[in-house]
Amino acid sequence: GESVGxxxxxxxxxxxxxxxxxxxxxxxASDYFIWYKQESGKGPQFIIDIRSNxxxxxxxxxxxxxxxxxKHLSLQIAATQPGDSAVYFCAENGNDYKLSFGAxxxxxxxx
Amino acid sequence: xxxxxxxPKYLFRKEGQNVTLSCEQNLNHDAMYWYRQDPGQxxxxxxxxxxxxxxxxxxxxxxxxxxxxxxxxxxxxxxxAQKNPTAFYLCASTTPATDTQYFGPGTRLTxx
Numbered sequence: 621g622e623s624v625g626x627x628x629x630x631x632x633x634x635x636x637x638x639x640x641x642x643x644x645x646x647x648x649a650s651d652y653f654i655w656y657k658q659e660s661g662k663g664p665q666f667i668i669d670i671r672s673n674x675x676x677x678x679x680x681x682x683x684x685x686x687x688x689x690x691k692h693l694s695l696q697i698a699a700t701q702p703g704d705s706a707v708y709f710c711a712e713n714g715n716d717y718k719l720s721f722g723a724x725x726x727x728x729x730x731x
Numbered sequence: 732x733x734x735x736x737x738x739p740k741y742l743f744r745k746e747g748q749n750v751t752l753s754c755e756q757n758l759n760h761d762a763m764y765w766y767r768q769d770p771g772q773x774x775x776x777x778x779x780x781x782x783x784x785x786x787x788x789x790x791x792x793x794x795x796x797x798x799x800x801x802x803x804x805x806x807x808x809x810x811x812a813q814k815n816p817t818a819f820y821l822c823a824s825t826t827p828a829t830d831t832q833y834f835g836p837g838t839r840l841t842x843x
Contacts, residue, residue, distance in 0.1 A: 629771075652830045654830075654831060654832075656834075661837070661839075662836055662837065663735075663737075663821050663834035663835050663836045663837045664774075664821070664834045665834070666831060666833060669831060709773065709774070711832075713830045718764075718776060718779065718789070719830070719832055721773035721774040722773050723771065723772055723773045724771075724773060
């Protein structure tokens, strides 16, 4: 079946280093992808999105890369800060206004 | 959390009781969604509504019910038929102009 998943469930990164979070998807019909950040006990927060007609999009300290050939999505966080510690989800649009979510990667920033 | 509110933040229920979780949005969004989140897992879709007075089952609708009488409100009832209701419940909304869903702060339901 179609699924969205993240390569690693956890990521530990030194403060100040760059973080890369990966996501693989299998629905070749998906044309819209979103990254969310979820802090403990809170709802997911929109970080950045990308459409399938693009392969890169940049925001403030974040960059999303899309490789449609291998169905791979990544989120890069520059100069990781303690406040970046959270669970990060990728999501893809399916059909009928529904999103499919991966299980998430827990990012821990070491001081 | 944008303009989406959920209440209560924490909810405790005895077995056999129905409980209703509130979700309100002032974003003028047409579509609203309910998800369930269990530890270490992604979000699973319970119900969604694209327009007032219309809603569809998601992937795990059994034991849940919803209504959409107003554009701003999409309450979720967890019935006694839901065998494992303890979870974190998230409400989201979106406008047809974009697929981006914006989430509320969530309600943590615990069955005693």
